Amino acid sequence: MSEISVDFRGEGAGTAELTWGQMRVWRTSRQAGLTMNLVMTGPLPEGTSLAEMVAFLRFMVSRHPVLRSKLRFTDGPSGSRHPCQVIAESGTVPLQIADIDDEDPAATGEALRERYELTWFDHENEFPVRMGIVRQSDALRAITLGFSHVMVDGAALAVLTRDTELLDRATGTGAPPFPGLDLLELARVQRGPAGRRQTDRCMRYWEAQLGKLTSWHNDKPADPSEPRFRELVLYSPAMEIGLRAIAARTKAHNTHALLAAYALAVARVMGRNPSVAQIVVGNRFRPGFADAVLQLSQSGVCVVDAAAATFDEVVARAATAVTAASFHAYYDPVRHDELLDDIAARASRPLDISWHFNDRRTPLAEQDGGAASTGPDAEAALRDALPRTKLYWDRAQPAFNGSLFIQVDARPDVTLVDRLALVDDRPAVWLELWTDTHRFALDQIEALAREMEAVVVEAAFDAQAPTRLG
Numbered sequence: 001m002s003e004i005s006v007d008f009r010g011e012g013a014g015t016a017e018l019t020w021g022q023m024r025v026w027r028t029s030r031q032a033g034l035t036m037n038l039v040m041t042g043p044l045p046e047g048t049s050l051a052e053m054v055a056f057l058r059f060m061v062s063r064h065p066v067l068r069s070k071l072r073f074t075d076g077p078s079g080s081r082h083p084c085q086v087i088a089e090s091g092t093v094p095l096q097i098a099d100i101d102d103e104d105p106a107a108t109g110e111a112l113r114e115r116y117e118l119t120w121f122d123h124e125n126e127f128p129v130r131m132g133i134v135r136q137s138d139a140l141r142a143i144t145l146g147f148s149h150v151m152v153d154g155a156a157l158a159v160l161t162r163d164t165e166l167l168d169r170a171t172g173t174g175a176p177p178f179p180g181l182d183l184l185e186l187a188r189v190q191r192g193p194a195g196r197r198q199t200d201r202c203m204r205y206w207e208a209q210l211g212k213l214t215s216w217h218n219d220k221p222a223d224p225s226e227p228r229f230r231e232l233v234l235y236s237p238a239m240e241i242g243l244r245a246i247a248a249r250t251k252a253h254n255t256h257a258l259l260a261a262y263a264l265a266v267a268r269v270m271g272r273n274p275s276v277a278q279i280v281v282g283n284r285f286r287p288g289f290a291d292a293v294l295q296l297s298q299s300g301v302c303v304v305d306a307a308a309a310t311f312d313e314v315v316a317r318a319a320t321a322v323t324a325a326s327f328h329a330y331y332d333p334v335r336h337d338e339l340l341d342d343i344a345a346r347a348s349r350p351l352d353i354s355w356h357f358n359d360r361r362t363p364l365a366e367q368d369g370g371a372a373s374t375g376p377d378a379e380a381a382l383r384d385a386l387p388r389t390k391l392y393w394d395r396a397q398p399a400f401n402g403s404l405f406i407q408v409d410a411r412p413d414v415t416l417v418d419r420l421a422l423v424d425d426r427p428a429v430w431l432e433l434w435t436d437t438h439r440f441a442l443d444q445i446e447a448l449a450r451e452m453e454a455v456v457v458e459a460a461f462d463a464q465a466p467t468r469l470g
Helices: 020-032 050-063 105-118 154-166 183-191 193-210 237-250 254-270 311-327 333-347 376-388 442-459
Strands: 002-009 014-017 038-043 069-076 079-087 090-100 129-136 139-147 229-236 275-281 298-304 355-359 390-397 404-409 429-436
Touching: 002 050, 014 183, 020 079, 020 298, 020 333, 038 105, 038 154, 050 090, 050 129, 050 139, 050 154, 079 183, 090 105, 105 129, 105 139, 183 193, 193 298, 193 333, 229 237, 229 376, 229 442, 237 254, 237 311, 237 376, 237 429, 237 442, 254 275, 254 298, 254 311, 254 355, 254 404, 254 442, 275 311, 298 311, 311 442, 390 442, 429 442
Parallel strands: 090 129, 275 355, 355 404
Antiparallel strands: 002 090, 014 079, 038 139, 069 079, 129 139, 229 390, 229 429, 275 298, 404 429
16 A cells, blocks of 8 residues: 545635534434445546546545535534534645555455445544555556545535546646535524524424324344344345336325335334334435535434325325425534433433434436336236345444434445345345344344335235225
């Protein structure tokens, strides 16, 4: 390993509080003990030069102020070590180079990815971007990019990817600085009167939704193990077909149908109704946020009553819950935590709302299938797909964000080789259910996953599919 220093210079220098999205991830990562770093790796086109990589890193950091931001800690209203951000006008970032002989470049890139993902950023002394390249016999073979999730979210990575088209690789120059959202001004607005009014509205909504929850206790003994958190994987082509059919019939979003299946499965398997799920809201629909390279995502709360005559009614309720949750997921996270503590103190019991539902599929994967979603051919395809379902326990780790965290993908991470072996030509839903083994029994989580699939399959082509709840 070696590294070279890449100098940068950009606009927007100054000091401000963290924005709400940044503060949310900062507090969550510290509470959960997770780095939450965002890292990606892949091959480089043949003939890529070191000068191009230097120009790319310089362009990216110079263009976006958040990538030139470090943290400074003071005593503040949220306690000691209160973070503020300082955006530099100029400086240097390291470009790491891994030189190999006969080793596999992809394997070396993956080793870099793992290192970047698991190593905490030193936010006081390190800029929130890491870049490494794999060099073999003087040829550049692979690239690994890592970012602090405190500073950027998944949507920001998509913007950065599009930014590569603005760089002239021949000259190493690119478009002028990003003309959109002013990071420092956003932080000031959020701390001002408008930000307080916005937070007040959201807190009233959260309190009203949490007031709908009934007291719930898990009667099934847990299966405590170490590492404490386990991941259950469900691979289901049948769910993909079923969700498309439900979305086509109800005109609801694919995600709404899946959240409704979650709510009904939680009621049937765990006896908890209404269900609760915290969803990730990107906030990109807000004015000026669409193309910002910044951490803007926050949590919204969905409380869904599954006691209805038909499943389609639950889908409609889930759609309403997601829409309302999205409009009330832009708030001061410190005030939010204070509200949750206050509600728990008044109830004299834990809130038990650390249940998360994060649909990470792209809009393309969620589009309904048109004519292919309905009719005899679709029903036959579902029957053919059902035996292909796979359910198995996979990874384990000592910490995770939530006692139950369901992630939804349209395809597996390319680094998870065992999952890639399951992929064929047909679309599928991938559910990754991370669970706290000190809270839940493993067979209980298996039953929840299977019941989610069963709900979707039963309701796929039956508008009158019953919930069988009171």
